[in-house]
Amino acid sequence: MAIANNRLTTEQYQQNFSDIHPPFVNKSAALVEANRCLFCYDAPCTKSCPTGINVPKFIKQITTDNIKGSAHTIFISNIFGGGCSRVCPVEKLCEGSCVYNLLEEEPIAIAKLQRYATDKAIEDKWKLFDRKPSNGKKVAVIGAGPAGLSCAHVLSREGTEVTVFEKESKGGGLMTYGIAAYKVTPQFCEEEVEYITSLGGIEIKYGQELGKNISLMDLQRDFDAVYLGIGVGVARQLDIPGEDLEGVVDAIRFIYDIRTKGYPAVTVGDKVAVIGMGMTAIDAATQAKRLGAKEVTLVYRRTEAEKPCTNVELDIAKLDGCEVIWLAAPKEVKGENGKVTQLVCSRMQLGELDTNGRRSPVNTGETFTLEVDMVIKAAGQVAFETLVSGELLQNNKGKILIDTNGATNIKGVYAGGDAVNGGKEVVDAVQAGKDGAKAILSYLENR
Ligand SMILES: Cc1cc2nc3c(=O)[nH]c(=O)nc-3n(C[C@H](O)[C@H](O)[C@H](O)COP(=O)(O)OP(=O)(O)OC[C@H]3O[C@@H](n4cnc5c(N)ncnc54)[C@H](O)[C@@H]3O)c2cc1C
Ligand code: SF4
Numbered sequence: 001m002a003i004a005n006n007r008l009t010t011e012q013y014q015q016n017f018s019d020i021h022p023p024f025v026n027k028s029a030a031l032v033e034a035n036r037c038l039f040c041y042d043a044p045c046t047k048s049c050p051t052g053i054n055v056p057k058f059i060k061q062i063t064t065d066n067i068k069g070s071a072h073t074i075f076i077s078n079i080f081g082g083g084c085s086r087v088c089p090v091e092k093l094c095e096g097s098c099v100y101n102l103l104e105e106e107p108i109a110i111a112k113l114q115r116y117a118t119d120k121a122i123e124d125k126w127k128l129f130d131r132k133p134s135n136g137k138k139v140a141v142i143g144a145g146p147a148g149l150s151c152a153h154v155l156s157r158e159g160t161e162v163t164v165f166e167k168e169s170k171g172g173g174l175m176t177y178g179i180a181a182y183k184v185t186p187q188f189c190e191e192e193v194e195y196i197t198s199l200g201g202i203e204i205k206y207g208q209e210l211g212k213n214i215s216l217m218d219l220q221r222d223f224d225a226v227y228l229g230i231g232v233g234v235a236r237q238l239d240i241p242g243e244d245l246e247g248v249v250d251a252i253r254f255i256y257d258i259r260t261k262g263y264p265a266v267t268v269g270d271k272v273a274v275i276g277m278g279m280t281a282i283d284a285a286t287q288a289k290r291l292g293a294k295e296v297t298l299v300y301r302r303t304e305a306e307k308p309c310t311n312v313e314l315d316i317a318k319l320d321g322c323e324v325i326w327l328a329a330p331k332e333v334k335g336e337n338g339k340v341t342q343l344v345c346s347r348m349q350l351g352e353l354d355t356n357g358r359r360s361p362v363n364t365g366e367t368f369t370l371e372v373d374m375v376i377k378a379a380g381q382v383a384f385e386t387l388v389s390g391e392l393l394q395n396n397k398g399k400i401l402i403d404t405n406g407a408t409n410i411k412g413v414y415a416g417g418d419a420v421n422g423g424k425e426v427v428d429a430v431q432a433g434k435d436g437a438k439a440i441l442s443y444l445e446n447r
Pocket of ligand 1: 089211
């Protein structure tokens, strides 16, 4: 069947892409929840947050209606605290380690409380930070994603002038161009970037691409240090026959189009197969369904026990009506007249433990065929290999290599976030940006 376009009404699109985790209905609801917190002495929720937000403190501040103080407590550790309250997989982080789980009771709704405080700060444009007097230093940050902007915010607070070079026309990185709109709206992403840069001392130059309009050499000449927060690139190739057929698309490109062109403009099939089981695969599958696809099937080569997405993410996909086939790997895409019509899959079984302690999938030799008119590839991403190797940065399979201080092999050039870890979560990128800023400040001081 041909790939169809624009099949829902405006109201249906709005409903399908509306906020999946709505905020508290009112202040009383937030206060009731905040007052459930036991304000644990060595709070496991804080320990499990990669940015180390002092959770009991910000919740306590909510109970005393000190919302400014609460927002400050969150932002001092994580300037993307608003975005993270929407997109963090809290079930495996703060909420997953809340002591209430041990009592077999609902954990504290930490993300919702975090959103309560940070939304007020962003809406009312509270100025919660001052910049120190100028230290006379200039730093270039490449990429206005969570890593880059978190780094820029810390540097600017310390009196450094920061110029951010961003190839797209908006900031926020994958928050703006990747993560599903029902988790974080494009409008919120813009407001968050505006709020972060309202500190001053951070100029974002849009439409500026390292490796195209600018080179590392230019930046090294014009700035005292450089931070690379360029993320990872396109989806990994499947390396199977038929991958070039019309209707086989990259998940990142598919989601990027939804975020930039608007829902009705994006083409989606009737019968869609999504390869992979990470957050990108889930976001692609759920959004294909919410765009009006009749059948969406996630195909994953291992079992549910090894899936990279969380249970909550998988539940969202299942509730949206997506099917899952475990222990299956794509073998061939077949088509007619240049368009995809079938996906042939190999049945897998689990074999030996690999170096990561997971059992490797082994081909059983059996195959089965799915009738599809669209295949979305979401089996991992590859880094901006050409850019990285072109500038002689040391890299490992496209991931930029850094030392324990966050420094690359090129003097004064630092890196962090997805570009270094190969693709984790927003909260990890924010912490990487903070670490990078600290390392740059120490480098500038000791130079
Ligand atoms: C589909 C999808 C869903 C996800 N869902 C979640 C989720 O629900 N929760 C969660 O926590 N995480 C999620 N993630 C992961 C999260 O988005 C990333 O871990 C995070 O955004 C990484 O931040 P970063 O700053 O390192 O990179 P990015 O967010 O990728 O930002 C990099 C920035 O650098 C810019 N850039 C790249 N190259 C250049 C260049 N040469 N010159 C100039 N600018 C450049 C890019 O345009 C971009 O703005 C998801 C990712 C994807 C792809
Ligand atoms: S673990 Fe739960 S109860 Fe304890 S401080 Fe954290 S949120 Fe509050």
